[in-house]
Amino acid sequence: MSHSPADLLITGCTVLVHDDQERIGFEQDAAIVVRDGRVESVTSAADAVGLAAVERIDARGQVALPGLINCHTHAPMVALRGLAEDLPTEEWFNDVVWPVESNLTEKDVELGARLACAEMIRAGVTCFADHYFSMDTVAAVVTECGMRAHLGEAYFSSQGPQGREKSLEFALRHRGSAGGRITTALAPHAPYTVTDTDLAATAQLALEHGLPVHLHAAENRDQTDTSLSRHGITPIEVLDRAGLLATDLLIAHGTGISDRDLPVLERASGHIAVATAPRGYLKFAWPDTTPIRALRAIGIPVGLATDGAASNNSLDVWESMALTSLVQKSTEGDPRWLTSRQALHHATLQSARAVGLGDSIGCIAPGRRADIVLVDLTGPHTQPVHDLAATLVHSARSADVRTTIVDGRVLMRDRELLTLDVPAVVRELGERLPALVDRSHGRRIQEYDT
Numbered sequence: 001m002s003h004s005p006a007d008l009l010i011t012g013c014t015v016l017v018h019d020d021q022e023r024i025g026f027e028q029d030a031a032i033v034v035r036d037g038r039v040e041s042v043t044s045a046a047d048a049v050g051l052a053a054v055e056r057i058d059a060r061g062q063v064a065l066p067g068l069i070n071c072h073t074h075a076p077m078v079a080l081r082g083l084a085e086d087l088p089t090e091e092w093f094n095d096v097v098w099p100v101e102s103n104l105t106e107k108d109v110e111l112g113a114r115l116a117c118a119e120m121i122r123a124g125v126t127c128f129a130d131h132y133f134s135m136d137t138v139a140a141v142v143t144e145c146g147m148r149a150h151l152g153e154a155y156f157s158s159q160g161p162q163g164r165e166k167s168l169e170f171a172l173r174h175r176g177s178a179g180g181r182i183t184t185a186l187a188p189h190a191p192y193t194v195t196d197t198d199l200a201a202t203a204q205l206a207l208e209h210g211l212p213v214h215l216h217a218a219e220n221r222d223q224t225d226t227s228l229s230r231h232g233i234t235p236i237e238v239l240d241r242a243g244l245l246a247t248d249l250l251i252a253h254g255t256g257i258s259d260r261d262l263p264v265l266e267r268a269s270g271h272i273a274v275a276t277a278p279r280g281y282l283k284f285a286w287p288d289t290t291p292i293r294a295l296r297a298i299g300i301p302v303g304l305a306t307d308g309a310a311s312n313n314s315l316d317v318w319e320s321m322a323l324t325s326l327v328q329k330s331t332e333g334d335p336r337w338l339t340s341r342q343a344l345h346h347a348t349l350q351s352a353r354a355v356g357l358g359d360s361i362g363c364i365a366p367g368r369r370a371d372i373v374l375v376d377l378t379g380p381h382t383q384p385v386h387d388l389a390a391t392l393v394h395s396a397r398s399a400d401v402r403t404t405i406v407d408g409r410v411l412m413r414d415r416e417l418l419t420l421d422v423p424a425v426v427r428e429l430g431e432r433l434p435a436l437v438d439r440s441h442g443r444r445i446q447e448y449d450t
């Protein structure tokens with residue numbers, strides 16, 4: 001062990017760890033030593049006594065988890081939270097969201113991103129995969145607030161070739177920025193808004209530049225049915241034909257993934273992952289959810305997500321974890337699928353893999369980036385603890401997160417945000433809302449036609 005003081009020492013907590021089979025376990029009365037933004041060691045509290053550290057956190061009564069990862073969102077859409085309620089997908093897009101998004105300014109995106117990052121840090125989210133517009137602005141907010149993010153500039157084919165070029169330029173310019181906290185992806189919107197030609201060009205660019213791709217596909221059964229009747233193939237087969245399954249591909253939702261897609265996905269030469277955001281599926285009354293059991297059977301990681309707050313109403317990944325477990329049990333008709341430990345595996349290593357960071361985050365172990373959250377389990381709703389995994393998934397809430405750390409830097413301490421000023425953001429955003437939500441112009445940025 002080095003003789004210079006550690007940067008951060010967290011003592012007295014229980015630490016969620018993974019064994020060499022990736023089984024979830026808990027180290028009691030442990031200490032975490034952080035140096036240069038990484039976990040140097042996970043040791044016993046007794047061994048950490050007398051260890052010098054620049055900053056110390058006494059975390060008795062708390063559990064240290066790898067920071068949660070939001071594997072698919074549109075962070076600035078928090079500005080539209082609650083604006084399009086109780087609508088079918090088509091009306092949600094065409095009558096509200098896409099008309100309102102035609103008013104979006106850089107400032108709206110900036111304020112939305114700030115509010116979103118504040119919400120996520122408060123909920124124990126340390127990394128998010130964002131898919132939106134004006135992403136230079138989102139990258140600037142991420143740089144400033146200290147989170148980790150996987151960012152992609154979204155585009156439709158209706159923007160012409162400039163959309164695709166802008167997405168590439170963004171990905172190349174920001175890759176590895178914010179001291180490595182920002183990674184990037186190419187971000188076509190979806191197979192129903194991006195042509196086969198553009199999808200194929202995106203696959204080429206991804207391979208040429210070593211970039212991953214993040215997009216929506218087979219979001220629901222309707223999209224799969226429409227694709228079959230128009231093209232004779234499913235959305236996943238459209239991706240395959242375009243060459244996208246040879247890239248490192250993050251697919252949002254996939255509730256419309258059908259049995260015939262599974263061998264296609266299994267044969268893929270790229271790393272394929274799916275992000276699941278079950279609250280939105282329930283809210284839109286989609287008939288299916290992400291087929292996690294079938295995807296796991298062919299080795300595809302499924303990360304947890306919230307989608308944007310205009311559909312999900314929150315960016316609470318903790319809730320996505322609990323809902324994923326419940327919806328899977330209900331859909332499969334099997335209380336043994338998906339267990340709390342499985343839910344925690346999705347929330348940690350599988351989510352890290354989904355955003356291409358499976359080797360650097362997603363577990364608390366020597367050498368990993370120090371993205372850690374401390375959860376207080378002393379509240380009445382989390383006591384007593386017979387099964388810590390169950391307590392975390394089904395009893396604890398995101399509001400029980402007391403401290404959020406990214407790359408060894410404390411972004412929230414004892415529920416106090418250290419890098420963002422929420423009242424100021426809310427005030428400024430509030431002044432802009434009338435102009436943002438105005439739909440009298442009759443414009444929309446795109447048309448939804450599955």
Ligand SMILES: [Zn+2]
Pocket residue numbers: 072073074216252307308
């Ligand atoms: Zn989405």
